[in-house]
Amino acid sequence: MATAEIEPAALPAAESRPPWTAVLHEWVVTVDHKKIGILYVLMAVGFILVAGAAAVMMRLQLWAPNLALVPPTTFNQFFTLHGTTMVFFVGMPLLIGIANFAVPLMIGARDMAFPRLNAFGFWATLFGGLLVYFSLVVPGGPPTIGWFAYAPLTENSFARGPGVDCWALGLIVSGLGTTTAAINFIVTILSLRCPGMTLRKVPFFVWVMFWTSVQILVVMPPLTAALTMLEFDRQLGAHFFDTQAGGSAYLWQHLFWFFGHPEVYILVLPAFGMISEVVPVFSRKVLFGYEFMAAATAAIAFISLGVWAHHMFAVGMSRALDLFFAAASMLVSIPTGIKLFNWLATVYGGKLVLKSPMLFALGFLSMFVIGGLTGIILACAPVDLQVTDTYFVVGHFHWVLIGGTVFGIFSAIHYWYPKATGRMLSERLAKWQFWLLFLGFILTFAPMHVAGILGMPRRIYTYGPGRGWELWNQLATLGALLQAPSYLIFAYNIVTSLWKGKVAGDDPWDAWTLEWATTSPPPAYNFAVVPTVKSRRPLWDLKHPDDPDWKYE
Amino acid sequence: MTDPGRPTIESPKPTVWPLVVALGLVLAGAGAALGTVAFLALGGVMFVVALWSWLAELLPGRGTEAEPVAGPSPAPVAARPGTVEQLGPGMAGYRMRLPEKVYPISAGLKGGLAGGLAMPVPALLWGVLSGHGLWFPVNLLAGLALPGIDELSVAELEQFRPTLFAVGVVIHAAISAVVGLVYGVLLPTIPRSPRWQLLVGGVVIPLIWTGASYGLMGVANPVLRHYVDWAWFAVSQFVFGLVAAAVVVRSEKVIVPPAGTGGAAPPPTPGEGGRP
DSSP states (O other): OOOOOOOOOOOOOGGGSOOHHHHHHHHHSOOOHHHHHHHHHHHHHHHHHHHHHHHHHHHHHTSSTTOOSSOHHHHHHHHHHHHHIIIIIIIHHHHHHHHHHHHHHHTTOSSOSSHHHHHHHHHHHHHHHHHHHHGGGSTTOSOOSTTTTOTTTTSTTTOOSTHHHHHHHHHHHHHHHHHHHHHHHHHHHHHOOOTTOOGGGSOHHHHHHHHHHHHHHHHHHHHHHHHHHHHHHHHHOOOSSOGGGTOOHHHHHHHHHHHHHHHHHHHHHHHHHHHHHHHHHHHTSOOTTHHHHHHHHHHHHHHGGGOGGGGGGGGOOOHHHHHHHHHHHHHTHHHHHHHHHHHHHHHTTOOOOOOHHHHHHHHHHHHHHHHHHHHHHHHSHHHHHHHTTBHHHHHHHHHHIIIIIIHHHHHHHHHHHHHHHSBOOOHHHHHHHHHHHHHHHHHHHHHHHHHHHTTOBTTOSOOOTTSSOHHHHHHHHHHHHHHHHHHHHHHHHHHHHHHHSOBOOSOTTOOOSGGGGSOSSOOTTSOSSOOOOSSSOHHHHHHOTTSOGGGTO | OOOTTSOEEEEEOOOSHHHHHHHHHHHHHHHHHHTOHHHHHHHHHHHHHHHHHHHHHTSTTTSEEEEEOOSOOOOOOOOOTTOSOOOOTTSTTTTOOSSSEEOOHHHHHHHHHHHHHHTHHHHHHHHHHTTSOTHHHHHHHHTTTOTTGGGSOHHHHTSOOHHHHHHHHHHHHHHHHHHHHHHHHHGGGSSSOSHHHHHIIIIIHHHHHHHHHHHHHHHHOHHHHHHOOHHHHHHHHHHHHHHHHHHHHTSOOEEOOOSGGGGGSOOOOTTOOOOO
């Protein structure tokens, strides 16, 4: 497998480089999907450093009983900003950004269907995030409501400052951006595929982004409606969620989780797609069971729309609803299991190439399954009642979102960075990043499961001694300190490799999808001539004309 | 300036208006959050003006430009014919089914029955040592299928009762045979053999079985749950597991024929590298 060991090219002479103001202008007004994708990723990297710092502060505060490193209100603001940022301004922008970069290239298109709307999606997400953080300077500071902002704590009676308004309006604006991105993906995938690329022949990541976009389109409007109703309550005197005036806190929970649980799949499905691109290339095998994987993706997209109230078992719903949502939640494990077995079958018997994208992919495969299993445990209503709002839940969803989404994203960034920049990332730094993240992640979140079973509630800013929680919190804090440098190494690697990285060449991984058929980085128009394909692996067909895939698909 | 002689591709023109639309929205939002009319008004004006300008760019010929085809061309994708090794009928690993070798069904059956013969030893020993006698564990086992056992006194459960004896033996033989068959199927899938197979069959599965029994016996057989000594119960499971696993592991494995058209081909040789 060729992995581009070309010496670093000489940097362009200083006089030939455009002035930084011109570069800045070019990026600010761009409608090129590749640049917009990179902007999304850079934005998310900035936000992840901020929200990660908040997480480290929370872990330090929980190091020992009765610590007062951080005041209680500040602690509450930290976990609100941390959760909100990681979901809305790190996870989704990273996935949308990577897809923005890769999808048009993978389908042989010259850009997204609506390039200007694409730019709007990015700016709306960025400005929405900045509006949320604007709450840092308003009277009363940021909200203290947690990322799912349960009513009636968001009402004026409990949150008097404008922090909640900044939070809600920021999410409305960024949600608008996310919705436009979803529309753009759907139209692009349906209408801009190159000749020969039927829907059954799209690269798997593209297929997954299509269904993710469908999910976004279904679940974002209810969240926007709920946030608008909340603003009606706060600004115009309505009482949708004001329980003291006849409003319903229960209504907020339904509206929020109708978005909130599919959101987990919105965050993890694209990672499934990324892994499905990386694992075959680095196993030197075709993706096992494409059709079943495709069907499983659609099944997850549908089923996940009907599981939201498993977040509400402790509310006291009817027995019938508990049973329905428990069964529906467990049902998701079937298509997810299909995917997992197919990835393993792809790896099995392959000639594994353990470069950084594959390392992160293997990290995903090993860790995501554990997060999925604890998800099945939580889907059992009686078990859920015992551990609701404990650190078990915190451990579980971080295991899914880091073990699944973050590992998948890092795999994808290490895979496509050479295409985006023309330079290879440093493998040495990538391996440091991987092992620090892998070990630190396990050390952080595994003890949380134990602390949760021992009864430690989430969101408490401190705890008394003698409850058996100290050891687990100290392990988790050590884990956080271990994984924190991995993110800094990543940020350092992606910046310095722009100058110091080896020249990548067009196809550094000897891969098979269309993006590797153009230059690295690709020109603004992607392909001088729109390609024609006959199979899901057009570059395989070209490289191996004696054994093309189209004979078998 | 575009060179008229060079090929060009029509591309969307860079524009600042999407940014301004988003900025207008967020400024209006900040105005609403803070109750600042100036922000609200400024954001509103920016939004309207930027949206209007954006829409104007959608008119024919206004929002696109001719992007010259420039810069380096991608390297042509080089064909590498003859570099893919094909597995075919008769080659090791062609349409292979895993595991490549399994124990025959009879091995599982034999293992189950052998384990079934060994298992009563600790069970009956517990009956005698606990002072209840030989027939007590047998009668308790029959409670799995027969109703009304819970109405019998301890003294009645300690006596030989032909019906309970017959039912107990049938239950024991049936479960032993089924679990033995499971061993026959499961143990070949354990990667390192035969020590690991013995460990799984003799220790791991009995542990799981004991744990499951501990949890479910209250539903399946409340009488047994009431009287059983779990330490002795576990010992009897280990005895069953070790004997059954030993019998299965000592059996001769048979080769699984390849699927599909490879079925007529010679069997794959273990250790060769071919993969389907």
